[in-house]
Amino acid sequence: MLRLIPQSLRSGLRPWQVLILFVGLGGLTLANHPFWRDEVNPWLIARDSGTWLEFWQNIRYEGHPLLWYLCLAALQRVTDSLVSMQVLHFLLGTAGVVLFCYYSPFRPLEKALFSFGYYPFYEYLILSRNYVFGLTGTFLCCLLFPYRTRSYLPLALTLGIMANSHAYVLFVAAFLGLMLGLEFLCDRSHRQSYWQRSHPLDLVLSLVVFIGLLALSAYMISPPRDSQLHGGTDFFLNFDLHRLLVAIGKLPGAYLLVPPNSKHWLDLIVMDLLGLGIFVGTALFLVRKPFVLIFYALATTVTTFVFFYTKSIGGFRHFGSLYIIWIASLWLAHHYAPCDRLKTLFKLPDPLLLRVQKWMPRLLVLVLSLHCGTGFVMMGRELAVPWSASRATAQYMQKNDLDRAFIVASRDAIMAPLAGYLHRRFYYPETEAMGSFTLFLPTRQEATPEVTLAQTQEILSGQRSIAPEIPSQVLLLLNYRLDPPPPSASDPNPINPPATPATWTIGSLILQPIAQFERSYIHDEKYFLYQVSLTTSRQS
Secondary structure: OOOOOOHHHHHOOHHHHHHHHHHHHHHHHHHHOOOOOOHHHHHHEEEEEEEEOHHHHHHHHHOOHHHHHHHHHHHHOOOOOOOOHHHHHHHHHHHHHHHHHHHHOOOOHHHHHOOHHHHHHHHHOOOOOHHHHHHHHHHHHHHHHHHHOOOOOHHHHHHHHOOOOHHHHHHHHHHHHHHHHHHHHHHHHHHHHHHOOOHHHHHHHHHHHHHHHHHHHHHOOOOOOOOOHHHHOOOOOOOOHHHHHHOOOHHHHHHHOOOOOOOOOHHHHHHHHHHHHHHHHHHHHOOOOOOHHHHHHHHHHHHHHHHHOOOOOOHHHHHHHHHHHHHHHHHHHHOOOOOOHHHHOOOOOHHHHHHHHHHHHHHHHHHHHHHHHHHHHHHHHHHOOOOOHHHHHHHHHHHHHHHHEEEEEOOOOOOHHHHHHHOOOEEEEOOOOOEOOOOOOOOOOOOOOHHHHHHHHHHHHHOOOOOOOOOOEEEEEEEEOOOOOOOOOOOOOOOOOOOOOOEEEOOEEEEEEEEOOOOOOOOOOOOEEEEEEOOOOOOO
């Protein structure tokens, strides 16, 4: 495969050339990216939590550690602009690519392909989430790895900080720490080199920092008993073959960006075999680097089982942890001299290992090429279709002074980007209170259109005291379309009624459609605006 690539491309771009293109194209894509709910909900928690204790408690219901929320709280000490979050995230994602391009042992072509891959160029650059710390933090650990013979403290601090960004990254950090511990216990030459250059206090302090920060992360991601997010405290611990195949299917989802169709057994089996083939091939490639092999095998299998089997959580952003583990393992392998203990123990033939060594660079280029192509496809899609209709909706509301009205908004979880753009709170029927962010508590109930309209009527009639003054009109902000009632039997022309009436009546409410915003890649982040008033005078 490499022979089919011209020498000029095989030599790749220089790191500074890659970074100029990366920043330019990434910045262009980011400028066209509207915020969506998963990006803005943490921002709103940092903005609207009344006290630090409330801030801490709210994060517990998010299922994430503290790091990203603390970063957002610090940003809000300086500015209330959501764009600052994008800038911070963009800098963190770019830092990861800088580390990879300048310090990784990969060839120039591989560095260029990786940099424009789906995860570093889109998922962990354009979408402002806490996953970016996994990429940048892991690469920083790979950079600091050779300095472990002098001090473990920089690695312990980096691992502990990145562990407090996301549950998946916690597992990556934990198994990197396990690898370092096994090396210290089993490699006498490394241990002697460390004792000659360092002090026992360094080891003690490193262990305290590492274990303490990992414990903090584990505490924060453990859901409270009343949490309803992703099933709360429920884990699936029985054996289910189909569920297991679906979990294994995250491997081809991570490596090839092609997760199998869970409804088709043949698709599951074929794609799982491809994913397992890459996993086994990588394990054979690392068999002469036993400490890295332990990290790769355990981090991959445990992450797959804990998150994708027992909790059945899985989107492309989650698969990325498996991809980062794979890339980091290939990077870390360059720090170790070959060791034949496992080869001898398992009686692995030399021709097999030589063939794996020969084909791994080709497999790497193939995988990186798939990721690179997907990265550019996602950039084009972002430029063509907005990720969410939130920005267009917010701009329309601000232009027409609708953002000053009393707003009833439903579904609450979909409204976070608008609460962020408009710098305000809405009345949420799901919680029957004013709010901005959403926590999945037992007291929160899904609100049907009938429930939403009933509560709107109570607000307009004064039966539900929410605003300081009873509003004469309410702006109804929904993520679904309200259809006018069907024509009655007394309608003089029931066969051909108007397609979209200017107003219609539901009970004692008059509804007037104002605008709709349906250009959104996220299927449920489309927004519909209605002006609502009473048909009769307010009732006491």
